[in-house]
Amino acid sequence: MQNDVLPSDTLKDSRSAEASRQVGSVSAALTILSCFQGDEDLSLSEIHRRTGITKSRIMRLAGTMERHGFLWTEPGRKGYRLGPTLLRLGHSLESRFHDIAEVLAPLLRKLARDSGDTAMYSVMQAGGRLCVASEEPHHAVRFTVPTGSIRPLHAGASGRVLLAFGPDKALRELLCMPALPALTERTPTDPARLEREIAETRRLGFAVSQGEGQPDSFAVAVPVLDDDGTLLGALSVAGPVSRYSPQRSGGLVAMLLGVAPSVARALRFLPACPRADAGHGHPASSIARAVARPTSK
16 A cells, blocks of 8 residues: 655645745735835736736735735726735834824924935835834925835835844845846845845945836935944935935935934834834944945945
8 A cells, every 4th residue: 555645855845846936926016015105006017117027927826915905906997006905904004103103293294394205114024124103304305215115125215224234034035036126127136236236235335226116216225223233213304316415415314313322212112113123233334434424326
């Protein structure tokens, strides 16, 4: 009689392969959700362009996500949009981070007024970058980032700061991906290039990006660190790329570095302040260089 019990090694390999396949599917589904930029309809072709995932796989995953309310389609409208399940989850996050947004509002409001750009505080959350609080300037043309929005870590200055000074595990997992989704033509999609840029961010103590998360936008970001050097989050300003110049970036970096300690002190009194598991320490020498001279990056 044939024994249907698999050898332990074979069973272990089978489970490992299945786990890898499932994680790959989850990663692809999250990549699809992350490619949306607010309340917009995206066609199958546009999702494919932004993520690099094959259209057939997008259709399979989108069907599952639609059944669970993560994506939404409407009669007479082409494409997909974010679904009501995300709104429910977003409300849960909003209640968790409400105190942070309230405490930081005066600091971000002043930063937005002094810089003339949108001021934001972001944290690493669920494998992405969550905007916890933001304040906009009074310019007619400005960059809008909704509070509660989650963006990929590899696109933009804030994500680069979180990867550079946050847990090594998050960086390793991201760099293990064979390719990263492109949100714009300037999004870094090559893991080797991203690793170089993160090393540069760690050396300088700040990051600058242009058109990586959204076209025609720029961002400058610095880490917010606790007294022991643990990363709390990323403080940034962002605006239309027409307002950016290499000469301006040095002043913006100095402004951000001047506000970051106040942000850390304000967060210290909140019991549920999110903290990274392990950072890379306080980039003191990098900060000194950042304040001393503008960057041409």
